Amino acid sequence: MIDLINAVISGLASAVTGILALLPQSPFSWDVSGLSSYLATINYFVPFSAVGTMLYSYVTAVLAYYAIRWLLRLVKYIE
Amino acid sequence: MIKRKILSSILVASMLFFSLVFIPQQKAKANPLVIYPAAVLVVGGTMLIAGGFTYQNRDAIGAITTKMLSEMPSDLYQEVQTAVVAGTIRMSFNLWSWLKSWSNSFSASDGDIFNWNDATNPQTLSYSTLGGLSSLSLPIGTSAVDGKFVCPNQYSNDATVTVQTGDNLKLTVAVHPYLKTAGPPAVYKTHVIAWTTALGMSNPVFTSQDFDPGIPVPLNVSTNNRDILISISGSPAFTFTDNSSPTVMPKLTSVGSFSSASNSAYVTDFTHSSTKSYTYNGNDLLNDRSLRQNPAYDLSNKDISIPKTGAGTTATDVGDLVGVAPGQLTVADQTTVGAVPITDTGILTNILTRLVDWFDVTKPIKWDPVKRMTLAFTTTFPFSLPWDIKNSVSALTTTGSLSSMSGTFYSPAGAIPVTVEWPQFVLDFAPVVRAGFLIVFGIGLVFATRKLLGGAQ
Numbered sequence: 001m002i003d004l005i006n007a008v009i010s011g012l013a014s015a016v017t018g019i020l021a022l023l024p025q026s027p028f029s030w031d032v033s034g035l036s037s038y039l040a041t042i043n044y045f046v047p048f049s050a051v052g053t054m055l056y057s058y059v060t061a062v063l064a065y066y067a068i069r070w071l072l073r074l075v076k077y078i079e
Numbered sequence: 080m081i082k083r084k085i086l087s088s089i090l091v092a093s094m095l096f097f098s099l100v101f102i103p104q105q106k107a108k109a110n111p112l113v114i115y116p117a118a119v120l121v122v123g124g125t126m127l128i129a130g131g132f133t134y135q136n137r138d139a140i141g142a143i144t145t146k147m148l149s150e151m152p153s154d155l156y157q158e159v160q161t162a163v164v165a166g167t168i169r170m171s172f173n174l175w176s177w178l179k180s181w182s183n184s185f186s187a188s189d190g191d192i193f194n195w196n197d198a199t200n201p202q203t204l205s206y207s208t209l210g211g212l213s214s215l216s217l218p219i220g221t222s223a224v225d226g227k228f229v230c231p232n233q234y235s236n237d238a239t240v241t242v243q244t245g246d247n248l249k250l251t252v253a254v255h256p257y258l259k260t261a262g263p264p265a266v267y268k269t270h271v272i273a274w275t276t277a278l279g280m281s282n283p284v285f286t287s288q289d290f291d292p293g294i295p296v297p298l299n300v301s302t303n304n305r306d307i308l309i310s311i312s313g314s315p316a317f318t319f320t321d322n323s324s325p326t327v328m329p330k331l332t333s334v335g336s337f338s339s340a341s342n343s344a345y346v347t348d349f350t351h352s353s354t355k356s357y358t359y360n361g362n363d364l365l366n367d368r369s370l371r372q373n374p375a376y377d378l379s380n381k382d383i384s385i386p387k388t389g390a391g392t393t394a395t396d397v398g399d400l401v402g403v404a405p406g407q408l409t410v411a412d413q414t415t416v417g418a419v420p421i422t423d424t425g426i427l428t429n430i431l432t433r434l435v436d437w438f439d440v441t442k443p444i445k446w447d448p449v450k451r452m453t454l455a456f457t458t459t460f461p462f463s464l465p466w467d468i469k470n471s472v473s474a475l476t477t478t479g480s481l482s483s484m485s486g487t488f489y490s491p492a493g494a495i496p497v498t499v500e501w502p503q504f505v506l507d508f509a510p511v512v513r514a515g516f517l518i519v520f521g522i523g524l525v526f527a528t529r530k531l532l533g534g535a536q
Binding site: 003051 | 442461520
């Protein structure tokens with residue numbers, strides 16, 4: 001039975017990965033090596049680390065909100 | 080309504096999944112008799128939900144399933160039967176078909192498969208089909224080998240059966256799991272009784288026959304082809320019909336792994352069942368050594384399918400499953416043929432091994448494919464956008480520090496190095512700037528994405 005579950009997991013993952021292979025790769029490149037001598041100073045005034053943490057928390061919260069809202073709508077607790 | 084049904088089905092399936100996979104993980108090792116019936120019950124319920132047979136009422140459930148399950152030999156089915164009668168579960172016909180198929184693999188009847196009806200003179204034996212013959216009593220001692228059946232080939236040094244003059248010997252066949260010698264390449268062997276070109280029982284010998292798994296062994300038992308009397312995927316067994324009760328292989332020792340009757344499992348697998356008519360007599364298969372194949376079975380010029388092989392070597396771990404002591408099912412004496420180890424790969428072992436393997440919830444679920452799939456999302460556009468944003472921020476992130484600014488001024492007097500220290504007020508207000516930036520960023524983020532949270536409605 002576990003083998004069957006593993007086979008299902010592997011099959012679904014392979015199918016999704018195959019579909020993703022048809023899509024293009026991310027076009028963005030974030031090479032900021034030219035700013036390396038100034039990054040420390042910039043980071044002294046602009047807390048990018050804190051910004052990143054805030055973004056991560058915010059996205060997680062939004063996704064959780066959407067998931068819960070979808071479930072509640074599924075059981076007709078809200079419209 | 081439909082959505083609620085879908086949700087309910089998802090919840091039920093999730094409960095079954097967790098009850099089947101996660102909860103028994105610790106208990107599975109402790110008591111298979113508890114886990115396996117429980118697993119079967121859950122599977123039965125799952126199959127019913129999936130569209131199994133619907134009974135009219137609880138009494139009908141009990142009556143029908145009791146009748147069906149009454150043929151079951153093992154404790155496992157007794158557990159299932161009890162649960163069904165009590166109305167705890169309803170069983171689909173799909174599941175029942177599987178159970179029934181397994182039950183039919185245990186066969187027994189009152190007769191032997193090889194019952195030659197010639198009391199005294201085997202040389203005059205006339206047969207067209209084995210099914211038309213009934214019994215044969217052979218006075219031992221008149222044979223050319225002085226009452227010994229000799230295996231001339233593989234087991235020539237071991238397989239000697241000595242019987243006493245005057246013993247009546249009746250040849251039967253108990254289909255036995257064949258042997259697979261370890262490879263590579265693995266060689267599959269089965270036992271046969273070869274009837275030499277000389278007439279009569281004077282030269283019946285054991286021999287072995289190699290075969291390929293999945294390819295039937297041909298039977299040549301017609302009147303015109305007597306060189307091989309029995310070519311069947313099993314071990315021949317001797318039943319002495321003296322004053323004592325019939326026993327199987329009482330004096331056959333050290334023939335490969337068949338060291339004694341107590342460690343042999345008799346399993347039949349005659350899959351081409353046009354005339355097959357099994358009758359289970361209620362006895363436990365593994366404790367009833369008198370079990371035989373149905374005599375009405377017509378073996379003339381038929382192909383007998385090889386019992387399906389299994390990877391396991393013993394069934395010790397699942398002894399309780401069929402109500403026998405551990406080790407009774409398996410071949411205890413794993414002797415070798417020459418330097419090659421022998422592995423018992425019988426169909427019963429195969430079935431039980433597969434059953435145990437199916438319900439083995441201790442095996443890990445492999446999430447590696449999911450992890451690789453998730454990794455693909457992070458680099459594939461447009462799903463990669465969240466990770467692109469994260470990478471953009473990460474690229475700018477480093478440890479903040481405020482070092483002095485240095486430079487060089489060029490004048491007519493030459494280059495003048497200059498070092499400028501940051502004013503104190505910058506140092507004082509830097510924390511305020513950082514906090515203010517975070518506040519503005521947070522507020523801006525909320526306003527920028529207010530549509531996501533319904534703010535625009």
